Amino acid sequence: MAIVSTNSNISRYGRPVLAWGVALLFFFPIFWMVLTSFKTDADAVKPEFLIWFTPTLDNYLNLTENYDYWRFATNSVITSVCATLFTLVVGIPAAYAMAFNPSRATKDILMWMLSTKMLPAAAVLYPMIFLAKGIGLYDTHILVITVVSLINLPIAIWMLFTYFKEIPKDIIEAGKMDGVSTWGEVKEILIPLAWGGIASTALLIFIFCWNEAYWTVRLTTIDAATLSKLIEGNRAPEGLFFGRLSAVSTAAVGPIVVLGWFCQKQLVQGLTFGAVK
Amino acid sequence: MTNRSLPRLLQAPAVLLLLVWMLVPLSITLYFSFIRYVLNSLRKPEWTKPALSNWRGFGNYEFVLNNKDFILAIQNSLLIVCSILILTVIFGVLIAVLINKTFMGRGVVRVLLISPFFVMPAVNAVLWINMILDPVLGLQGLAVAGINEVIDGLRNLPILGGFFSMWPELEPISFRATQTSAYAVITMVTWQWTPFAVLIFMTSLQSEDQQQKEAAVLDGAGTWSQFRFLTLPHLARPIAIVVMIQAIFHLSLYAEIEIVSRGNGNKNLPYLIGEFANNNIGAASATGIFAVILANIVAIFLLRMIGKTLMD
Numbered sequence: 001m002a003i004v005s006t007n008s009n010i011s012r013y014g015r016p017v018l019a020w021g022v023a024l025l026f027f028f029p030i031f032w033m034v035l036t037s038f039k040t041d042a043d044a045v046k047p048e049f050l051i052w053f054t055p056t057l058d059n060y061l062n063l064t065e066n067y068d069y070w071r072f073a074t075n076s077v078i079t080s081v082c083a084t085l086f087t088l089v090v091g092i093p094a095a096y097a098m099a100f101n102p103s104r105a106t107k108d109i110l111m112w113m114l115s116t117k118m119l120p121a122a123a124v125l126y127p128m129i130f131l132a133k134g135i136g137l138y139d140t141h142i143l144v145i146t147v148v149s150l151i152n153l154p155i156a157i158w159m160l161f162t163y164f165k166e167i168p169k170d171i172i173e174a175g176k177m178d179g180v181s182t183w184g185e186v187k188e189i190l191i192p193l194a195w196g197g198i199a200s201t202a203l204l205i206f207i208f209c210w211n212e213a214y215w216t217v218r219l220t221t222i223d224a225a226t227l228s229k230l231i232e233g234n235r236a237p238e239g240l241f242f243g244r245l246s247a248v249s250t251a252a253v254g255p256i257v258v259l260g261w262f263c264q265k266q267l268v269q270g271l272t273f274g275a276v277k
Numbered sequence: 278m279t280n281r282s283l284p285r286l287l288q289a290p291a292v293l294l295l296l297v298w299m300l301v302p303l304s305i306t307l308y309f310s311f312i313r314y315v316l317n318s319l320r321k322p323e324w325t326k327p328a329l330s331n332w333r334g335f336g337n338y339e340f341v342l343n344n345k346d347f348i349l350a351i352q353n354s355l356l357i358v359c360s361i362l363i364l365t366v367i368f369g370v371l372i373a374v375l376i377n378k379t380f381m382g383r384g385v386v387r388v389l390l391i392s393p394f395f396v397m398p399a400v401n402a403v404l405w406i407n408m409i410l411d412p413v414l415g416l417q418g419l420a421v422a423g424i425n426e427v428i429d430g431l432r433n434l435p436i437l438g439g440f441f442s443m444w445p446e447l448e449p450i451s452f453r454a455t456q457t458s459a460y461a462v463i464t465m466v467t468w469q470w471t472p473f474a475v476l477i478f479m480t481s482l483q484s485e486d487q488q489q490k491e492a493a494v495l496d497g498a499g500t501w502s503q504f505r506f507l508t509l510p511h512l513a514r515p516i517a518i519v520v521m522i523q524a525i526f527h528l529s530l531y532a533e534i535e536i537v538s539r540g541n542g543n544k545n546l547p548y549l550i551g552e553f554a555n556n557n558i559g560a561a562s563a564t565g566i567f568a569v570i571l572a573n574i575v576a577i578f579l580l581r582m583i584g585k586t587l588m589d
Binding site: 015016018019020022023024027029030032033036045047050073090091093094096097098100103109111112113115116117118119120121122123124125126127128130131150153154157182207210211213214217227228229231232242245246249252253256257259260261266267 | 288301303305306370379380382383385396405408416422423456472482524536546548554558569572573580
């Protein structure tokens with residue numbers, strides 16, 4: 001300890017101050033957006049009201065009137081919930097099979113799945129619109145949910161696979177010896193053990209679905225349009241509507257940011273694909 | 278037999294869905310890339326329906342390769358992706374090392390730091406380009422105006438005034454303009470993804486071998502050589518992960534570019550495809566095939582690199 005003490009003054013005061021500075025810097029844009037959301041559109045662009053202003057809730061009270069917020073928010077919830085569930089229903093069995101009965105092809109299948117994620121969305125956008133309009137699914141929930149599930153499926157399978165791989169096989173084997181059926185195996189042994197992994201996968205996929213901004217914008221017009229579409233369609237030029245734009249932005253990201261705060265630790269573990277312990 | 282077929286059965290839905298998802302649109306793209314197919318044509322109405330009789334061979338590919346935007350778009354794609362990767366890894370490592378030790382309010386610092394990662398791309402872009410970077414009404418504009426005002430005041434000082442009057446008026450930068458919009462995109466995406474890198478590096482640093490570090494300290498290793506020879510090698514794998522996941526996401530960057538400049542002087546490959554697709558589906562499809570090839574080159578490198586470390 002004596003050796004470290006030479007720079008203890010720096011590490012005792014310098015480190016926290018610097019860390020807080022960096023953290024506040026990174027958080028500042030979000031803080032600014034929330035602050036601006038309580039200003040009127042006129043006040044939001046006046047330097048004299050930069051920090052001291054009369055806060056107003058009007059921007060939030062007029063969310064429906066200005067932006068039809070709830071319709072888009074409902075669509076976002078429907079899309080994200082259904083897509084997350086669908087991804088899990090397809091992903092859990094696949095990841096389970098790969099983790100507990102790996103074959104020689106397992107690694108290649110996993111790699112191939114991840115490589116589909118690298119397929120540039122723009123390259124297949126027009127055929128998708130073409131197909132969707134052809135079978136009459138354009139701007140429907142079913143289409144958006146399917147597409148958003150499929151783009152997140154590879155990551156979900158990867159995450160679940162790394163969690164399942166950590167479960168000792170002996171436990172499953174012991175269950176088999178005792179004559180537990182496959183379904184019983186899944187229900188009684190696997191799900192309780194893998195619950196944490198499944199939950200954090202679900203959370204991350206939910207966040208990705210909520211924030212998805214390519215397909216949801218381009219495969220919808222009104223009926224199935226999500227919050228991403230609302231924001232992208234309403235970027236106000238020339239700052240005429242900074243106040244209300246901030247309010248609708250805050251309302252769009254608020255739920256997800258708060259959700260992320262509560263689950264940050266679990267999220268990281270899943271995202272490292274098991275390569276970082 | 279059931280022992281073998283059950284796992285296959287369980288994987289089948291995922292594999293089949295992804296196979297269809299990949300192959301069907303990709304084959305259609307491939308088909309469109311070899312025919313003349315436009316959305317509106319008064320002169321040649323027969324081109325507005327996809328048909329084999331409009332076969333164009335490699336004509337669309339030639340058209341795209343001769344388009345001056347194409348090379349620019351590839352350069353821009355690489356500039357944006359590489360800059361973001363380098364910046365997020367450097368900031369990520371530095372911040373992770375900074376907050377690796379316990380201090381007052383570390384939990385709150387973590388929560389503040391991670392927040393940008395959860396902001397949806399559309400909001401990220403709207404927030405930065407309007408409220409922060411706008412040259413007149415954004416914070417940038419207000420700050421520049423404020424500084425100019427202060428300097429203006431100083432010019433009237435009795436003796437030093439002469440010195441300050443030599444200072445030029447500061448000009449705010451318009452990030453919607455052609456050359457600068459790429460930097461705005463890089464800034465906002467770096468802001469969003471640095472937290473992700475920080476979290477992953479931080480998780481990794483917690484498993485660093487402390488005894489090895491103490492031994493190094495006893496041997497007289499300084500802070501820098503500890504970092505260089507112990508911490509950095511320990512971070513090699515997480516850095517590879519961060520690079521891979523980000524490459525997947527940023528190669529298809531779109532919303533930010535659309536919102537910042539509508540691709541004005543700052544198109545990446547996905548954006549160029551979108552632009553062609555406004556009318557010329559054939560050219561858009563050919564560009565799409567180029568994008569697939571580029572993504573595959575990147576993917577082969579990355580997956581090779583990551584594949585080994587993930588499976589053991």
